[in-house]
Amino acid sequence: MTLLNVERIKLFSTRSPYWCLAAIAAASLGFATLFGLVENGEAALPYIFLRGVGLGMSIYMVLAALAITTEYRFGTIRNTFLGVPRRAAVLLAKTVLLALIGAVVGLVAALASYFLAKALAQDPPVPLELSTWDDWRQVVGYGAIFAIAAVIAVSVGTIVRQSAGAIAILLLWPLIIESLFTLIPTVGEKVGPWLPFAASDKIVAPTTGIANLFQPGGGPDALQGLLVFAGTAVVLWLIALLLLQKRDA
Amino acid sequence: MIEAIGLTKRYGSTVAVDDLSFTVQPGMVTGFLGPNGAGKSTTMRMVLGLDNPTSGRALIDGKRYAALHRPLTQVGSLLDANWVHPNRSARAHLRFMAASNKLPARRVDEVLELVGLSSVARKAVGKFSLGMKQRLGLAGALLGDPQVLLFDEPVNGLDPEGIYWIRTFMKNLAAQGRTVFVSSHLLSEMALTADHLIVIGRGRLIADAATTDFIAQATRSSIRVRSPRLTDLRAALIGANLQVVDSAPGAVAALEVLDAPIEQVGELAGAAGITLHELTAQQGSLEEAFIQLTGDSVEYGGSRAGAPGGAAPPGSSFRPSGSPPPGGPLVPGGAPTGPPAATGPISPAPQDGPR
Numbered sequence: 001m002t003l004l005n006v007e008r009i010k011l012f013s014t015r016s017p018y019w020c021l022a023a024i025a026a027a028s029l030g031f032a033t034l035f036g037l038v039e040n041g042e043a044a045l046p047y048i049f050l051r052g053v054g055l056g057m058s059i060y061m062v063l064a065a066l067a068i069t070t071e072y073r074f075g076t077i078r079n080t081f082l083g084v085p086r087r088a089a090v091l092l093a094k095t096v097l098l099a100l101i102g103a104v105v106g107l108v109a110a111l112a113s114y115f116l117a118k119a120l121a122q123d124p125p126v127p128l129e130l131s132t133w134d135d136w137r138q139v140v141g142y143g144a145i146f147a148i149a150a151v152i153a154v155s156v157g158t159i160v161r162q163s164a165g166a167i168a169i170l171l172l173w174p175l176i177i178e179s180l181f182t183l184i185p186t187v188g189e190k191v192g193p194w195l196p197f198a199a200s201d202k203i204v205a206p207t208t209g210i211a212n213l214f215q216p217g218g219g220p221d222a223l224q225g226l227l228v229f230a231g232t233a234v235v236l237w238l239i240a241l242l243l244l245q246k247r248d249a
Numbered sequence: 250m251i252e253a254i255g256l257t258k259r260y261g262s263t264v265a266v267d268d269l270s271f272t273v274q275p276g277m278v279t280g281f282l283g284p285n286g287a288g289k290s291t292t293m294r295m296v297l298g299l300d301n302p303t304s305g306r307a308l309i310d311g312k313r314y315a316a317l318h319r320p321l322t323q324v325g326s327l328l329d330a331n332w333v334h335p336n337r338s339a340r341a342h343l344r345f346m347a348a349s350n351k352l353p354a355r356r357v358d359e360v361l362e363l364v365g366l367s368s369v370a371r372k373a374v375g376k377f378s379l380g381m382k383q384r385l386g387l388a389g390a391l392l393g394d395p396q397v398l399l400f401d402e403p404v405n406g407l408d409p410e411g412i413y414w415i416r417t418f419m420k421n422l423a424a425q426g427r428t429v430f431v432s433s434h435l436l437s438e439m440a441l442t443a444d445h446l447i448v449i450g451r452g453r454l455i456a457d458a459a460t461t462d463f464i465a466q467a468t469r470s471s472i473r474v475r476s477p478r479l480t481d482l483r484a485a486l487i488g489a490n491l492q493v494v495d496s497a498p499g500a501v502a503a504l505e506v507l508d509a510p511i512e513q514v515g516e517l518a519g520a521a522g523i524t525l526h527e528l529t530a531q532q533g534s535l536e537e538a539f540i541q542l543t544g545d546s547v548e549y550g551g552s553r554a555g556a557p558g559g560a561a562p563p564g565s566s567f568r569p570s571g572s573p574p575p576g577g578p579l580v581p582g583g584a585p586t587g588p589p590a591a592t593g594p595i596s597p598a599p600q601d602g603p604r
Contacts, residue, residue: 009345013341076332076334078332085298246301
């Protein structure tokens with residue numbers, strides 16, 4: 001708890017997290033508003049109008065990566081280690097804090113966007129009801145996605161120790177690298193959906209109804225997607241921990 | 250107490266710290282002296298567990314830093330005043346450090362008061378001057394009221410008032426029985442602050458001695474004499490088995506008598522009936538002594554013209570006698586005979602150690 005508190009003080013005593021959180025809110029709610037209003041909400045499928053929250057995940061990864069890379073940029077990582085020489089504990093506290101905040105941010109952003117779109121859309125293609133677990137999953141799944149993405153971001157930030165590098169990796173990986181991989185004949189098609197960020201999308205992807213038409217066939221189901229994404233995070237985190245222990249601060 | 254035992258740090262093929270062993274005792278200020286790049290910062294970082302030694306150990310009161318419980322209550326350090334987030338307030342910076350060692354927020358306000366930063370506690374550190382950042386760093390070091398303190402080049406870039414303030418501060422800490430270990434590349438500064446010196450060059454131990462002993466040993470003394478009858482005087486002095494050196498060409502004609510009591514020189518001249526125009530005891534400056542000692546171990550030295558002993562860097566900030574060392578080239582006004590050495594007290598770029 002002590003170390004979580006330390007990380008909390010550090011995180012919220014600089015400006016960048018507030019900007020990132022504001023950007024996440026703008027992206028999530030903006031997208032929901034757009035889809036709720038345009039054409040009376042004819043295109044307001046949860047999977048579609050929650051894409052803004054998906055964009056928010058990228059922004060949250062920037063926030064989480066900066067939480068560690070700025071410590072290297074400004075040298076405060078040394079002050080941190082001088083106070084707590086057990087580096088594993090430091091990394092764990094930072095990761096847990098950002099994952100927890102990520103879960104809350106993802107959840108709140110998704111729920112707020114959902115109810116905003118629901119309130120705005122007069123003629124949605126499917127009834128916007130949260131009745132079955134499958135309905136819920138497509139919204140609350142963002143909590144899990146944000147939390148796991150935060151772990152990946154902290155790990156990448158710890159590994160590369162450099163803001164620009166970490167952010168480039170975290171943005172290009174889901175947006176470009178995985179898409180390019182899918183272009184490889186045969187293999188790309190089969191393995192592509194199992195790549196971490198593609199798999200993470202399955203956590204909130206619909207499995208039935210019209211919305212399912214947007215989904216490529218094959219690949220993991222929601223639980224498998226969650227496991228692939230979480231597994232990636234764990235592996236990266238362990239690599240980060242190993243490097244953190246071995247390297248000079 | 251701080252102990253280094255066979256401490257070694259290699260970066261690839263470069264040896265930054267080479268089998269360094271020393272002990273830093275409580276109750277006094279121990280200076281850690283060496284030219285830029287000698288390995289002072291690296292050594293301090295290893296003592297504080299930031300860098301892993303290639304071999305050897307560094308212990309604080311018999312324990313590795315990583316094994317200390319609530320380390321800030323036992324060891325305080327200021328290695329680099331720029332280790333702050335520019336958008337974070339001074340208070341938030343100290344508060345996270347305090348929280349990591351379960352120190353109350355009240356203590357943060359206390360140390361801010363102690364270093365005179367209370368009025369700017371809530372200002373972003375990015376707006377601070379270097380002197381203010383140094384004070385903030387000092388506040389951080391004092392947070393846990395530790396018995397052991399390490400400072401890396403604390404007076405670098407400070408104005409005279411700041412230098413005086415830090416110097417007094419360190420002396421007071423030592424007087425309270427604490428262990429104070431402070432690095433510097435300025436012997437003149439250390440001569441005023443430190444009771445004991447650990448001198449390194451190229452990562453190796455050069456000297457481990459009381460400051461007064463070190464300075465007495467390192468700076469040779471000589472007598473400068475001028476006379477209208479210089480030739481006769483030289484003959485008289487050589488006749489008394491004294492070592493005599495001529496002053497450098499171009500300078501006012503004078504003789505340097507090495508390792509002789511000033512009385513003897515005066516009496517010899519008097520006995521021979523030679524008029525003297527000058528009879529001065531001279532001591533080599535601290536910088537010269539330092540350069541002589543570490544001369545072979547300067548990592549990034551500029552080429553130095555002149556005889557062994559070298560010329561004093563221009564504009565030495567503090568020179569007790571203002572004279573080049575005996576035996577060295579005598580230059581009017583102590584002007585430089587070559588490019589300033591990297592060890593010079595006015596050499597810029599306090600960057601230290603391989604990064």
